[in-house]
Amino acid sequence: MISNLELPTFKFEPVNLSVNDYKSGVPPVWCPGCGDYGVLASFYKAISELQIPREQLAIVSGIGCSGRFPAFVEAYGLHGTHGRALPLATGVKMARPELTVVAAGGDGDAFSIGMGHVPHAIRRNVDITYIVMDNEIYGLTKGQPSPTSPMGMEKKASPYGTVEQPLNPLMLAITCGATWVGRGFSSKPKELVELIKQAITHKGFSFLQIMSPCVTFFDTYEHFKNRTRPLPAEHDPRDRMSALKYALEDQTVYLGLYYQEERLTYDQGYAAKRQTLPNYGVRQIMDKYRR
Amino acid sequence: MREFMDGAEAIVRGAFAAGCNFFAGYPITPATPILLRMLRELPKVNGVGIQGEDEIASIGMCIGAAMTGAKVLTATSGPGMSLYSENIGLAIMGEVPLVIVDVMRQGPATGGATTAAQGDIQFLRWITSGGFPMIVLCPSSLADCFKLTQVAFNLAERFRAPVILATDKEMVGAQQSVDTDTFEKIEIVNRTLAPADAEFVPYQIKKLADTPAFAPIGGPHLTRFTTSMHDERGLLTKKPSNVNKTSRHLAQKLEAHLAELEFAQLDAQPGAQTLIVAYGVTARAMIEAARNARAAGKRVSTLVVQALFPVPEKILCAALTGVARVIVPELNLGQYRLDVERLALALDVRPEVLGVNRVDGELIAPAEIEELIK
Numbered sequence: 076m077i078s079n080l081e082l083p084t085f086k087f088e089p090v091n092l093s094v095n096d097y098k099s100g101v102p103p104v105w106c107p108g109c110g111d112y113g114v115l116a117s118f119y120k121a122i123s124e125l126q127i128p129r130e131q132l133a134i135v136s137g138i139g140c141s142g143r144f145p146a147f148v149e150a151y152g153l154h155g156t157h158g159r160a161l162p163l164a165t166g167v168k169m170a171r172p173e174l175t176v177v178a179a180g181g182d183g184d185a186f187s188i189g190m191g192h193v194p195h196a197i198r199r200n201v202d203i204t205y206i207v208m209d210n211e212i213y214g215l216t217k218g219q220p221s222p223t224s225p226m227g228m229e230k231k232a233s234p235y236g237t238v239e240q241p242l243n244p245l246m247l248a249i250t251c252g253a254t255w256v257g258r259g260f261s262s263k264p265k266e267l268v269e270l271i272k273q274a275i276t277h278k279g280f281s282f283l284q285i286m287s288p289c290v291t292f293f294d295t296y297e298h299f300k301n302r303t304r305p306l307p308a309e310h311d312p313r314d315r316m317s318a319l320k321y322a323l324e325d326q327t328v329y330l331g332l333y334y335q336e337e338r339l340t341y342d343q344g345y346a347a348k349r350q351t352l353p354n355y356g357v358r359q360i361m362d363k364y365r366r
Numbered sequence: 367m368r369e370f371m372d373g374a375e376a377i378v379r380g381a382f383a384a385g386c387n388f389f390a391g392y393p394i395t396p397a398t399p400i401l402l403r404m405l406r407e408l409p410k411v412n413g414v415g416i417q418g419e420d421e422i423a424s425i426g427m428c429i430g431a432a433m434t435g436a437k438v439l440t441a442t443s444g445p446g447m448s449l450y451s452e453n454i455g456l457a458i459m460g461e462v463p464l465v466i467v468d469v470m471r472q473g474p475a476t477g478g479a480t481t482a483a484q485g486d487i488q489f490l491r492w493i494t495s496g497g498f499p500m501i502v503l504c505p506s507s508l509a510d511c512f513k514l515t516q517v518a519f520n521l522a523e524r525f526r527a528p529v530i531l532a533t534d535k536e537m538v539g540a541q542q543s544v545d546t547d548t549f550e551k552i553e554i555v556n557r558t559l560a561p562a563d564a565e566f567v568p569y570q571i572k573k574l575a576d577t578p579a580f581a582p583i584g585g586p587h588l589t590r591f592t593t594s595m596h597d598e599r600g601l602l603t604k605k606p607s608n609v610n611k612t613s614r615h616l617a618q619k620l621e622a623h624l625a626e627l628e629f630a631q632l633d634a635q636p637g638a639q640t641l642i643v644a645y646g647v648t649a650r651a652m653i654e655a656a657r658n659a660r661a662a663g664k665r666v667s668t669l670v671v672q673a674l675f676p677v678p679e680k681i682l683c684a685a686l687t688g689v690a691r692v693i694v695p696e697l698n699l700g701q702y703r704l705d706v707e708r709l710a711l712a713l714d715v716r717p718e719v720l721g722v723n724r725v726d727g728e729l730i731a732p733a734e735i736e737e738l739i740k
Binding site: 101173 | 390412414416418420422425426427428431435436452453455456584586588590592594
């Protein structure tokens with residue numbers, strides 16, 4: 076463990092934590108039937124199965140229906156500005172690498188306003204888990220098309236139907252070089268719990284897209300129920316081309332681990348460089364001016 | 367010891383003297399020299415320095431790190447301040463200690479990257495939505511760069527608030543010979559930590575003007591912060607009484623402590639009918655102008671404003687009282703003069719307020735100020 080920033084660290088004795096121990100007691104305010112309830116329930120289950128001490132867990136979010144996620148989890152919580160979960164999470168992780176850092180966002184937060192940060196968090200391989208609850212719509216602002224909305228979507232903000240092609244988040248993450256890429260569905264909790272556990276356990280940037288339908292503005296439950304299927308057994312998650320092939324598939328929504336590789340994480344890489352440096356220069360200045 | 371250095375070096379030394387251990391920034395002229403030195407030196411002292419993918423990411427990283435207990439610095443110029451704006455709001459709302467250096471260049475927009483200006487002054491005061499007070503310091507010498515950077519960190523920690531060090535291309539980029547023994551080290555102030563063994567409520571305060579105790583992410587208390595209007599638990603609220611309390615607290619925690627925030631240097635000459643008020647690089651011209659005028663037998667007082675905002679009204683009003691004329695030289699069209707005029711209007715005997723203003727990228731020469739000293 077590197078002692079980043081010489082901040083005081085705290086040891087926590089392992090205690091047996093149940094699912095309920097991770098609930099903050101703040102009731103979620105999502106619409107009844109929202110896919111995000113399924114994501115949250117699976118998240119509670121995953122972190123309780125991993126027995127992550129609550130004092131070692133930081134949840135970071137931006138704005139959107141996903142933005143309230145930290146409030147519902149008994150852990151450290153940062154509810155930041157729209158699209159900026161990844162920079163905040165990077166700051167937390169680099170200052171305190173001992174923490175498990177999870178960023179939660181939606182398709183608007185991640186792929187529209189926050190898109191500038193996604194490739195950079197990926198290429199840095201910051202050791203955080205990015206959970207994107209993708210409902211293919213802006214829910215909080217009452218139903219405008221998002222970067223993952225299907226082409227032709229007619230909403231008040233697109234009264235004549237959208238003419239933009241949706242992004243493919245999995246392709247994006249794989250081609251940017253993410254070291255862990257997976258997709259889950261909020262209505263398949265068993266598989267989702269496993270995916271969340273794997274994503275958190277992975278050392279490096281984990282990109283987990285979770286299809287999480289918006290019952291109010293774009294109800295896709297039936298659509299996904301009919302089209303989701305586990306990735307075939309012959310898919311090798313170390314095979315990037317195979318991962319891209321299944322990510323490109325648009326008739327079937329494949330769920331599971333698309334891609335995984337091991338690579339030095341950002342905090343590990345920074346610490347390794349730092350250890351090669353002599354402590355001089357400003358250290359002397361600091362000592363000189365320290366009282 | 368006599369050294370040859372620029373303001374960037376003095377600011378970086380001030381940051382380290384204050385205990386800075388985290389920096390994130392994005393390259394931008396003329397603030398890049400600060401970024402380069404922080405990225406070079408921080409890893410040597412177990413700190414972290416990051417070049418972000420843009421300014422928005424950089425200040426985001428700083429805020430994340432600050433909430434874990436780090437003492438963070440970032441540096442940019444006008445266009446970057448525009449991009450920082452929203453997350454400065456987050457830092458105000460979440461009560462995040464953070465020091466931001468704005469190395470002013472000519473604006474608007476890309477303006478003149480290597481052109482001297484002081485055009486951000488009122489922008490910095492009103493940098494984010496909501497209209498809350500900001501602390502803005504402004505150095506006018508290398509010794510000031512060193513000292514006020516430490517003051518900025520101390521105030522950020524003391525008030526759990528973002529603090530801006532407003533400087534300019536000339537102060538940061540021009541090399542000068544300086545005796546570093548004149549660099550004043552000041553006592554380091556750290557944020558008040560919540561006791562580890564007592565129950566903790568993230569934003570609990572006794573009085574509106576109090577600054578809440580801090581619990582770092584990764585520390586002994588589970589804590590949360592939010593960009594939204596929140597109650598004392600750090601949870602989103604719309605309840606008018608909670609919203610009112612948080613809003614008034616965010617203003618009062620600074621406004622009730624103005625005495626701690628007033629920094630200015632008055633050089634009063636008895637019987638002087640003229641006062642010059644200046645800040646930053648323009649204060650250098652003012653000092654030179656006053657020296658020349660005094661040598662010529664004229665009487666003139668000078669005030670170097672080191673804390674632009676909150677406006678040091680007590681010091682300014684005292685300096686304005688009894689003079690007939692106030693000269694405010696600035697590298698803008700008269701931004702700080704607005705505040706000087708506002709204060710002058712409230713006096714029983716109102717002095718005349720004159721501006722010396724340049725926006726052509728050239729510095730104000732002492733002679734331009736001297737002309738107005740009668």
